[in-house]
Amino acid sequence: KAGVTQTPRYLIKTRGQQVTLSCSPISGHRSVSWYQQTPGQGLQFLFEYFSETQRNKGNFPGRFSGRQFSNSRSEMNVSTLELGDSALYLCASSSTSGGSGELFFGEGSRLTVL
């Protein structure tokens, strides 16, 4: 089985712009979660989607949003980028409907905001 695929792997944006990141989960996985990883804060939960519904949301401003499509692929969007949004954004998928904690991570999308 192919692993979790994230695109793009690297991107550079300037303040005020917006960005969309994409995640394709492992085939058959219906849960997709997003995390922000920074040196200072570590891994922080952004949101989780299951069957196109947001199941949980972390403590991030409304500039961070996401969605999931019927094929379980997910996108996250960050609008009005700030310097502090520079981070590695990790996507993870899971196969269990009720949650298990066993997440399969992608390689991440590294966002640099200038």
Add this chain to the structure above:
Amino acid sequence: AQRVTQPEKLLSVFKGAPVELKCNYSYSGSPELFWYVQYSRQRLQLLLRHISRESIKGFTADLNKGETSFHLKKPFAQEEDSAMYYCALRLANFGNEKLTFGTGTRLTIIP
């Protein structure tokens, strides 16, 4: 709110020596605890979870609810154990996959 603390950012251990990576959590309900590992140039992956009570790659971890700890242990370190280790907590019975991660411990095994 739940919190996971890994007090050591860096830990160096000689090959063959015992390893213990510390993890403490704060949550009054029923948590599920996990250890995730990231080897160099690899993806973050699950190492073990407390409910399975199994040994993976020689590592074990016991959930101590009295001390709210979930320390990761291995009796004899190997060079391939060098990696970044994250302790994580999930709220049981909440029906979602939200994990709260600690800030991680970078383990280096000295040959």
